[in-house]
Amino acid sequence: MKIAQDRQKSYADKARREDQYQSRDFVLIKVSPMKGIRRFGIKGKLSPRYVGPYEILNRVGDWAYRLALPNSMERIHNVFHVSQLRRYVTDPSHILSPDELELNEDLSYEEMPLWIMDTKVRTTRNRDIRMMKVMWSRHGAEEATWEVEQEMFKAYPHLFN
Structure with missing residues (x-):
């Protein structure tokens, strides 16, 4: 039984990602944070996956981080779980600003x-x-x-x- 548990744990650990961010790091925020919710209609291939980059202000607990969000996103809570963040790698081609997208409160937008x-x-x-x-x-x-x-x-x- 122990051998089977260890094998299953090794499979699960491959998919697990334990990112640690420091204060002053930059991250991207996942736009559609919940599974099963179809944002942007049926045009999934057109929808951006992340917006940002945003600066990390501090760590809140073990798995959450407080971000410095712009004034246009003031209605959105500024603490995000680590699973909703991706490390920012400098590349100007994938940056989407929330001002261009007119994000709703639930981090979605309407494509016309x-x-x-x-x-x-x-x-x-x-x-x-x-x-x-x-x-x-x-x-x-x-x-x-x-x-x-x-x-x-x-x-x-x-x-x-």
């Missing part, structure tokens, strides 16, 4: 379609499905997605005027 770039009909065994390639706000043409026309009409009727 700008225009329809292309349309096509996808044929299955039983029916034809009309699809459209949609250009989204704050994203380039290479990140446009194919969406079902009927669902887009329900969610965004202003695109069809």
Whole structure:
């Protein structure tokens, strides 16, 4: 029994991450902190995973850190669990500022379609499905997605005027 427990512990330890941060370190905050909540609609591949960087002010308990958040995020509690943080590595290409995203209180934001770039009909065994390639706000043409026309009409009727 002890051998089996040790083996399972070694598997669990590989996935476990025990990051330790110091005061004055910079970290990124996870935007969608809870599982099962679909932020940003169904466009998961377009959604940013982290925002920041933010400076760590101090450690609160064993697994939490207090961050220096900007005034635009004053309604958000400034203490975060270590699992919601990632160490900041200097690279300006992955920084998303919360001012550009207009974050809600639950660290989510609304992505809006700008225009329809292309349309096509996808044929299955039983029916034809009309699809459209949609250009989204704050994203380039290479990140446009194919969406079902009927669902887009329900969610965004202003695109069809």
